[in-house]
Structures are given as structure tokens and as C-alpha cells.
Amino acid sequence: MASPIDIHVEHLTRVEGHGDIFFNAKEGKVENVQWHVTEAPRFFEAMLRGKSYEHLRAITSRICGICSIGHSLASLKATEAALGVEVSEETVLLRRLALHGENMQSHVLHIGYLVVPDLFGVGSVFPMVATHKDAVVKIVGLHRLANFMSDLICGRTTHPITLQLGGFSRVPTMGELTDLKARLVASKPVTSEIAGVLASVKGNVPDFERETEYIALVDENRYALYDGDIGSSDTGSHPVSYYRSITNEYVVGQSTAKYTKHVRDSYFVGALARFNLNESKLNEFGRETAQVLGMKAPVHNPFMNTYAQMVEVADSVEDSILIIDELIERGVTGDKARVELKPGRGISAVEVPRGILFHDYTIDSIGNCTKANCIIPTNQNHANIQKDMEELAPGLVELPEKEIELTLEMLVRAYDPCISCSTHYARVHFV
Amino acid sequence: MKPKVAFFDFASCEGCQLQVVNLEEKILDLVDIVQVVSFREAMKEHSNDYDIAFVEGSIMRPMDEERLIRIRTNAKILVAIGACACSGGVNKLRNKWPLADVIAEVYGDARIEGNPYFDVFPTKAVREVVAVDVYIPGCPIDRNEFAKTVTSLAFGRKPRLPNYPVCVECKKNENICVFELGQFCLGPITRAGCNAICPSNGEGCDGCRGFLEDLRVNAMKDILRKHNVSLDQMMKRFNLYNYKREGY
């Protein structure tokens, strides 16, 4: 290719938030490939400054419209840790259910609306309504079920209402839980079918591998989403309080979001990281689906993050059914733990659809937040995206421009980035 | 002739656009009565030829203002969706602190001068930059209210927001008043239209849809005082989504 290639994708489509891709090559050599985060900084620390512990969950929920359940739970866990509040087993079960609802909703949205169009060679899901009506209807149906579940447990999927300090402000009735279980059971064939659709276009997934460090929550009892220790594919497991040593943040000029690194230049968080670290804890439906998709840990192809999400959807459906069975057997009381004001610091970690999320609060004796730190999963992935691009780029240089552009776009999309949530910083001290 | 419709977002969590996606099967009806020409989150195609622009998010930087003004010029009707666009939402909470402080604290010693991405000013709502024709308030918006607004626009009828308090919807749902549960609630001074979703789920209203034009704020303060809510608590709650709104 003699002529220079200059690609600038402005405001990448089919991702949450604003980011640009640059690719410049001259005479068959890559001169520059960059993932450029352009989203307006949101200053969440300034929003939390001096706020009462009672409002932290409501404010941090507004960090993200898709992972607001995850942010709410991370916030509540951190506040509860700071105040020394222990929630009941029932609350933990309901919170796990809430997180499954969010995972399912976000993954199905990502798989069906954001990624599948690329695998089918179209610009969006809208034209697929005519060409692949059956698949689209099934995807929409599963998305609706996930929202139904979140609406039931949390009052609302975006910016949940019932998630409170110490418990829930409203719990589902036995009738509602029974009904939800029936719907989940009925959705299993649909889930398998969607997995089948993904398997059928696996050939369109770029064949690229780059081993990196994978970081996710790990728990010896289950596929960890709500609770656990920090797991690293390189260094084993660490307590959550250790998070700062893992998420070393640093600034780069091309991004309003910082980069992070642990023992390598970058690391990966998200469904693929969770899958690589927790595969053995998948339930039967999850394992089946992994098989259909031909996935066996460790998987080093970042494009397969979407497929790992599909595995998680299946696992979440099944795990939700098991949690509901347990709740029905125990009965649901709706009791909340007592919350008493005392100064303290609390750190929490929760897996949201895009990866591991940390909240760290310091609360003073009159209940105001004096110090806050939120490390967003996508924040932690930006460096990895950049490194992936750098390694992927030389192999693309011979391809037609449209294909280079599409492949780079697909790479970023595979990470399911939540860019607007990630554009802010850590280590803030309020006075 | 189907109106052409485009979606844009600024500084936001994109939760409001997600509610559009959450219309699920109804989206198929939606794309039947309007033509979606730009929706960055869901589709690759983009066109600058649109009649109705839906704008989510607040304005933080000169580059955002410029983009918004371009959108206003292209669109016949501009709809602000969500609290961030309608009133500034939680994005305005940082306006309380001096801008220099905020930037210094958050970006520390990073070299950002001259970088347009970091050139922020105090948060603005959309109407503080351009004229807004229609508002869909809430944090996030109610997807049914969104569907009704689009239907009205497609039907050639001016969408109308309720001008009565959340209490009306709360009572129709036969909720136990949140005040009776030992909490306090801004429902009596907040615009209805959300079907009182928060009180219906056991949590007091935070006023995310914006206060009524004619809010009975003194009567409200009396009632809050009667329920032992301190002025500091009141102001913190008032300011969550209605930062420095005139009237109190």
C-alpha cells in the first residue's frame, strides 16, 4: 500500500460514551494508533464532596445509566463497611438477584444491539428487524425479561430505588417471585437459541490474541459478582482493601480518563476476565453455553469478551432461579439492618457488567463524606485497549481501509466500554 | 411524512437514552412513526437532516456548547430529556464549589491547560445555552412519558407535562405516605408524571422531575420542620436535582 492511511473515527458509535480512534500508516508501517477518550469529565468527586452518607447511593448511581444497580450496591457496601452495618442473608440474596438482572440486561443489550450488527455486517439492529426478525424478537424478549426482573427487585433498572442502606425499601412478594421464576425458566430455550446465533457467526470474529493480566472478583463458593476477593491471573487473590496497589492510575494526554496497570503495562477487567478466573464455578447452564460457544479458559482474544458475556447471561439465568428457590423456601421478611452513625472508612468491590468496580468512602462523625474514591471498570480497561490496538495494528495495515476501521471499532466495542462513567479521577481529599 | 428524529448526548450517564431502548418491542412501533436518522449509541449511520432532536446531558465545555448550537440550528424541535438536560441534574452539584478548586482537586498536577477536553465551566442545563421546545424531565425519564411525547409530536400536538404534585399519583396508587414511615419526601412540590415511582417503592421523592412552577415552598418547609427535618437536611435534598432553583 503506497498511499498513506489516515483513519479518524470520531465519536465511535454503538458504545456508551464518547471516544475516538486514530490510525495512521505510511508505506505499510503503522505510525500511530490511538484510543482517545474525549468524553466530558463529570467530576463525580466534587458531587460527592460533603454529601450526607444518606445521599451517596443516589448520587453514585448517576455515574452510569446501565450499571446503576452495580454502582448503587458498591456504594451501599462501602457505606455499610464504613458504618459497621452488617446486612442479612436475605438482603445478600436479593442483591445478588438484582446484580444478575443488571448483568443480563446489559449483556443482552451489548450482544444484541451493539455487537451483533457488526457480526452480521449491518450498521445497527434496526435493519435486522426485517432480515432476522426471529433473532431480534428473541433478543428483545430476553432484554425485556431482564428489565422486568430489575424493575421487580429494584423498583427501576436505571437508578434503582429499593436498594437502601441495610436492606430493601420494598421486597417482592412470594407470588411475584414465583412468577419471576417461571419466566426465567421459560427463557432458557431462548437464551440457548441466542447463544446458537452467536456461535453461528463466530467465524466473523477477528482471530487475534494478546495475553494480558486478567483481574476480577473471586469467591471459592461461586462465580463471583456481589462479593469476593480481588483475583489476578498473574498474582492470585488479594483482599479488597488492597485495591490501590492493583489499580495504579496514571495520566495520559490523549484521554480525559486515566490509565491503570498492575504487574504488566495494562490489565483486562470484564466478562472475559471473570470467565478466565471463575470458569470452574459456572453452573450447568453456564457450562453448557460455554461449550456451545467453544470457550475454554484461559481465552486471550479480547474480541471474545462478548461471547464470555453470553456465557454469563446463561449462568445468571440459572443462578437467579436457584436464588429464587432459596428465597421462596426461607420466606422473605423485608427486615432491614439497623444503621447507626459513626465515623469510619469502607472499601467495597462489586462486579458490574463491564468489570470490577471499587468504591472507597471515608465518613465523618456527623455523617458527611470527607473522602471518596471510585475506580470504574472501563477506566481500568483503557490501557489494555490501547495496548491491544498497538499489537493488532501492524497486522491490519495491508487490509482495505474500511476493514481496518471496522476491526478497530469492533475491538473497542468488544470491551463494552462505559466511557462516560470512566472519565474522572481517584485520590481526592476533601476538607 | 414521518418526522426525522436524532438523539444526542452530552455529560450524562446515558440512562435516559437507555429508557428509549427499554421500550423493547414498542421500539418497532416507534421506528414506524418516526425515522431515526442518528442514534450514536445504537447505530452507525448518522445524518444532519433531522426535524426533532432529543438531547440528553448537561453542558460542561465550550466545545459542548458549539455542538449544541449546531444541533439547535439543524432541528425544528429540540427536546431536552432527563434531569441533566432539563435542569442540570446531579451535574450541577459541583457548581457549589469554586471551579478552580474542583479542577485542582480532581486533576491534581496533571498538565491540562490548553487542552480543550478539560476546559470546563460551571455546569449548564440545555436551556441555558439554546431554546428548548419540549421537556421530558426525570432521572431517568419515564419510558412511557417518552413514548407519549413522541406520539404527540408525530400526531402534531404539543406535549404537555402535568402541573400538579407527585402526591396526586401517590395517593391514586394508594401508597402509605412516606412521612408516616419516618422519612421525608419532596412529592408535594415536585412535578408529577412518574406515577410516584419512588414513594411507591418505599423511598421519599427527591424532586428529580423538577419542582412545580408554583411550588408552595413555605408550606412545605413548615411541614418538614414539623417532622424534625433540619434546614441543612432540607437544603441538601432540595439541591440534589434542583440546584439553586429560584423560589427558595
Added chain:
Amino acid sequence: MRTMDPDQWKAFIDRLIEEPDFDVTGVTEKGSRFVFAPLGQASELRLDYDITILPPKKELLPPNEDLLTFDISKPFDVLAARHERKKVLVGVHPYDLIAINMMDQVYLGTHVDDNYEARRQNTIIIASDIINIPPKAFCGSLGTHTVETGYDLLVTPLDDRYVVTEGTPAGTALLEKFAETRESSRYDIERVEKLRAELPSRYLRSPHVDKYKWSEILEENYEHPLWEENARKCLTCGTCTLVCPTCVCYDVHDEVELDLERGKRKRTWDGCLLKEFTLVGSGEIFRETPTNRYRHRYYRKGMYLPMRYGFVACVGCGRCATQCLADIADPLEVMNVLASSSMEDKKKLPIPEVKVHGVKQELLIPKAADIIYKEPMTDIDTLYRIRLDSGEALGHRPGQFIELSIFGIGEAPISIASSPGSGPEFDLLVRKIGDVTSKLDTLALGDKIGIRGPFGNGFNIEALKGRNLLYVGGGCGLAPLRSLINYSLEHRSEFKKISILYGCKDPSSLLFRNDLESWGTMEDVDFRMTVNICRSDEGWKGNIGVITTLIPDIDMDPDTTMAIVVGPPVMYKFVIRELKQKGIPDENIIVSLERRMKCGVGKCGHCQINGVYVCLEGPVFNYADIMGLPEAF
């Protein structure tokens, strides 16, 4: 009376619940309170409740209800949405039952509301005696703690048994089919009577005056400082009207699905405390201040409804008093303050006698009609000639109005602008100011609309016969006036002198130019017109000045002259002042007023001027009757 043991009663309720032909709704727990809700099993029923959050009115007049469905992809496709499913309502306390009977009088009275009737006819009520009393109730002193009629069955839960009184054959049939009962013993009956007799003394509060005196007390205290004092604390949140068993006002709006084809006309609860309750298309709000709205509720309950129907519309349940956050909604406290009031200058509130004019027709379903002629008269006013699909004449009297429906948008009340003598078609003069009128403007000849009516009382022609007629029309007030003017010209010999005065803003706002010209040429008609302002280039050669400037020159014997005045709200004061200057007595002045209207038949409550319904006792009023009404002008 029949008696059941507790497990027989439980079995009875369970059998009702299992019956597929009807649904059972009863009182059940909700957190720490009680509500009427569908019952899944008899054990959920809590007849020992003190009070429910919302009264059982919600079962007969739901907070949200479909009135009719339509399909706008077709020219005119509309169906009634009657709710036919049968229901058994268990646990209604006497005060709530009495309130339901009051609601029956409003909704099943002169004009039968189809939707309400369907629900009412399909509901069997099992009332229950009061066991526990909420702190703020005062039923004992209002006589609403027990009830003798109005129920199908009435159950008295005693400690060890249930005693059931039969009220109707339907109730008896229910017992026979589903229950095992035995005849009540003398002892059972005594225990029931004792329980009821002891109730009044168990109430913690009572008003200082008998409820039948409330009307008089309210009449004298319209200007009492209490109203403003309390209104300052009022949130105007509407809670008091929503939880009240006798509040039955509603609003109507149209909803269209995303497919832009199917839609519904829905009825929702509305309340006079809310600011926009009296809002009209032009933006005017007739009961604007919180003081007026706060006060109105008490007058409606204690004075206006008693005058109209004979019942005091408060049953002492205490819901409003309990749930009002500002603690100002308690009728008992308010009446006690007023009763002991030692106000020096107690002005009496003059209330005209309310007359009801029966309108026999289908109430809610509009009739299909065509636009057969359309003529723009100004930038914003258009004349439409309408013909009903059936070809029948509307059968209206001058001064009446219709409700014009455009499905998907809504309804608007429009005065009829033509005399009944002009054949089966009728004229409407429509000003483009709201949703319906703006949409109407886009319709063409042959397009279909819906018509309900005619409504209202119309002009009293008899009272005008043999008199001089002085017509004073301002702006689009000329439209309803034209109906009477042309009628009187068609029957010229029945009236003496006729003068027509017409004023509008400027030459471009003139309406009905053909009629104006024609009236101007009639020998036996004195026609004068004026415009408020006029630019020099508009070529206007007539009078310039407000309409009141035309009145002094009129030469008519005041005692035998009837002045008929119709115009924008602001005009009346000034015109009437001029008329009085000419010596015209109050009872010789006729006006036509407008207010917000939804039903047209005195049920939705929006058009009230104090206790008078503009849609029933008006829109035509004799000035002497309403001049003292504070809300009239």
C-alpha cells in the same frame, strides 16, 4: 338475619373467591394500614379494620378508567368501554356505603353515566359494621356509623360468630348459593344492636353543630379569616379530595398508542384543590388563589351539594384529616371554628336556586358528524357548518353548546352559533387556541368529528317575548349571541325594539361579516358596531372605541328592555356598569358565561361557579341570580 360460625363465614368467602364468574375485593392489610384489594383467600379479609387509605369509591369510579376506545385510522370508529365483569365488594363500612349512595345520585341521577352504571350494576356490596375506630373520625355525630339500606348484605363480626343482615334479593341469593347459615337467635340480634348502639360514644370527637346547620354557617362566613390563614399552609396537593369518599370530580383526556391508530378516552380523578382544575383554553384560571380553592371544598361539601341533592357531603370518616400533611383539612375543626365565630360583619353568600334540565341522550359516546362548510373569518376564527351523519337536526335552543370531539386529541365545548330554524345543519365559530381547536383547523370538508350535546340551559325565550332586546356582543361572544339574534329576527313580531351592539378588537377581527351587513340594512333593527383600535390604513369608517361607548346613545325604556350580554370575562363588569347607569334592572340583564367543561352534564365538577354548574344552570344566567356570587365575574 342469619348467623354463621367463623369457619362457616370463612368457607363462604373462600367459595366466593373460587367462583369464576366474579372477582372478590375486600379489605386487607397493606403494611401498617388497610386497603380494598382483590382477595386470594378468606384469611386475607380483615373486617376488624378501622379505615382504608382510599375509600371504596375507587371500585366504582376508578382513579383511571377507559371511557371509550377509538381507531383513528378509520373515519369514525368508536366503542364504549363498559366494564361488565361482576364483583363482590366485602367490608364496606356504613359511612363509605352512605358515600357510595351519594355518588349514585350524582352519577345515576338525571343523566346516567354508562360506565359508572355498568360497574354499579355488576357490584354486590357486603357491608360490615364498624369494629375499630380511627382517631380522627366523627361518624357518630353525623349518623353515618350505621346504615339501614344500600347494601346487598351487611355483616356484623362478633367475637365468636358473624351475623348477616340481608338487604336485597341479590344478597339473599348469594347467601343461599354459597353459605351455610342458620337463623339468628334473639341473643345474636341483641348483641348486634348493642354493638351499634355503643358506637357513637366511642368516637373521640364530634362537631359542635349539627351537620344540617353547616350550610347556614358557611353561608355567613365566606370572608372569614380562617380561609386565608389555613390556605397559607396549604400545599394544594389534592390529597384531601383524593382520599375523600364523596369527592367524585374527574378529568378526561385522550391517549393514542405508538401505532398512531388505536386510542382511548380516559377518565381520571381530578380535584378542585389543584391549580389547573378551572383552566380554560385561553389560559385563564377561574379559581386561582389557594385561598379560593381551599375554601371551595368546604362549601361544596357543606353547602352546594346539600342544596343540590339534599345530603351533607361529609361522612366523618376522617381520612382527609389524617392524611393532610399540613393538618388543615379537618372539616370538624373548620366547622367548629366557624360555628363559634364572632365575626362582626357576616355577609351572606347568595346562592341561586339550582335548576336541573334533563337531557335524555347517550352521555359519553359522541355522534359522528361531517364538516360541510368551512370559512375562515379572521386569522384565528373559523366558521364551521356541521351536519350529523344521521341527518337529524341537533334540536338545540339558542345559547346552548356542544362538546366537539376529535379522537386522539380530546374535546372542546363550543357554543352553537346558528338559530335552530336554519335546518339540520348548525354553525360553530371556533377560535384556534387549544389542542382540539388547532387540530380542527387542519381538517377539511368531509372530515369527520364527534358531537355530544346540546348541553346547557339556553336562553329563556319566554322571558324575552314582548320586550325590547338590547344585544351586547364582544369579540367571539357574538357567536352564541348570533344564535339568539337570528332566532329573534326569524320571529320578529314576538319582540319589540331590537338593538344589536357589537364590538371587537380591530377591523381584522370582525366576525360574521355577512350577518353584520345584513343586520345593518334591516329597517326594524338598530345595529351599531365599534372596534377598540384601528390603524389609519385599515379603511375603517365606523366607530372607534370600546363597546361600552355604544351604550349611552341607546334609547330604550329600561323597564321593558332585556339586555343580553356575551363577551370575554373582562368585559362584563364594564358593560353591566353602563347598563345599570341606563337604569336597566338587574333581573333584565342576561349573561352567558364560560368555564372549563368536560362532561357537559354536571358531573366532572370543573365548571362550578360557587355552587352553580355552568353546564346545567347555565351557561345563560340572569344577572340578578348570580351577581352576588363571588366567583362569577
